[in-house]
Amino acid sequence: MTTTEPFEGWELKARIALSDQGLGYHAANPIIADVRAHCEYTGESPYEAFGEPKDFAATTAAEQPPELLEKVDREGMTVMDYLTGQLFVLSLAAVVLPLFFAVKERAWSFPATTSALTGTALLILALFAVGGVPQALRASGRPHLMKFSYIATGAFGVGAAAAYARLPHEHLFPVPALAIVALALISLYLLTRTPTKPAALVPYVAPTPRTARPVGAEMWLTRLTGLLIGRYDLAPERAGDLTREAQAHLAESGRTPEEEFGPVEEYALEVSRHEPIRKEPFYRTRPAQILGGVVGVLICGGAFIQWVGDGPWWAAWLVAFPATVASIWMLSRTVRKR
Structure with a gap:
């Protein structure tokens, strides 16, 4: 398997393998986020740092608390x-x-x-x-x-x-x-559809890179990158810059991260407070989704009316009509969503 494969390719295989081990979509999210943070910070590929997806999934699942794992059989099915x-x-x-x-x-x-x-x-x-x-x-x-x-x-x-x-x-x-x-x-x-996110996730054990020490400054810095990206929504590039600044400061002081900055969770929160809040792209906002839904209903409904009156009947009833019903249902779901 080539190590030049995009991260998303490794992620898809890892998610499937994790699911086979009993780690569902939402349970796997923070684990995948930790892997991405490590790769962003070190420049390593996921294959170099964590190995083949199946081996990574088996090792990671074995480290997790039992209550986090779904009850899967030998086929990886619940x-x-x-x-x-x-x-x-x-x-x-x-x-x-x-x-x-x-x-x-x-x-x-x-x-x-x-x-x-x-x-x-x-x-x-x-x-x-x-x-x-x-x-x-x-x-x-x-x-x-x-x-x-x-x-x-x-x-x-x-x-x-x-x-x-x-x-x-x-x-x-x-x-x-x-x-x-x-x-x-x-x-x-x-x-x-995507599984509903549980109200509270069971605490998980972060995956250990094959190329990293299990404890120490490197792990603290990797965790800092993951918190800045995943919890506080900083851009990966900016999170990497802040982590490298902290690493340079540690090299000058000769102290450990805990001695210099304190617990990584508290330091990540403090750093994030000085960063501008990222503006959510318009296409991800609720008004944009409602606008897209209205446009979809108008297009599909217009096509249905046009084809029923003067057009191929099969296109009206087999294509436009189901698309119109689906568009109306999705629009109503978006409007009701809070």
Whole structure:
């Protein structure tokens, strides 16, 4: 593996490896921030300082307190990973299959019958029971219960077949194919969005660079860089300059960082108070996000109206309409966000 790879390439592999070890997205954030701070300060690549991502993840996870680690199995998966993974597969199928049958049958709604509704519900339960529940039970440490999941799968499967064959087939109401697709897309979004940040993170153990001493001035200075960048939002270049100034001062005085400056947390806070507050880029502000959402709704909604009146019907209903619904939903979410 080349050591000239951008930091982001190493970070992505390290995050995946950390997740496999039980360190989720938010738990890994401060660890990755420490690695970035060390590399910014020393000029080393993450491969030089911390090694291959998999080795780094295994070593780092072993040093963390048990309460910080998620309960993962040998595949690096949690109980919820298996359950949500199966929901993702079912949601993806709910996007593709209605469109396929709508095009095949040249009809954009399906007749809802008692047999179809009951049979489809039981079939979904059967697929969920066979595809997600057994692995989740194994990951939870209860493999002896897996047989009951397979028994439930058989029961749901038989029930689905009986429902399709024996229940009434009278038409109740039409079900629009695009409504199914829209619900499935919402489900996919909810399943793939960034995890919610916990109210309070468990204290973690900072990773130890292979090229650095475990204690001493170098570690104190590296920690200072990380605090200035991560906690007090200084630009990496400015944080590096301030750390080098502190290092030069220590070289002249011959004293330790603790003797000269005190605890690194207090010194970082003191230094940050003398720095101008970084102005947040406009594109990251709430007004900019609302403006972008309004523009998205206008563009998608305008395209839908135009194509419905005079344009390709498939583009109106398969492209513009879902995009308009998604834009409105995202805009309302941005407006409600505080």
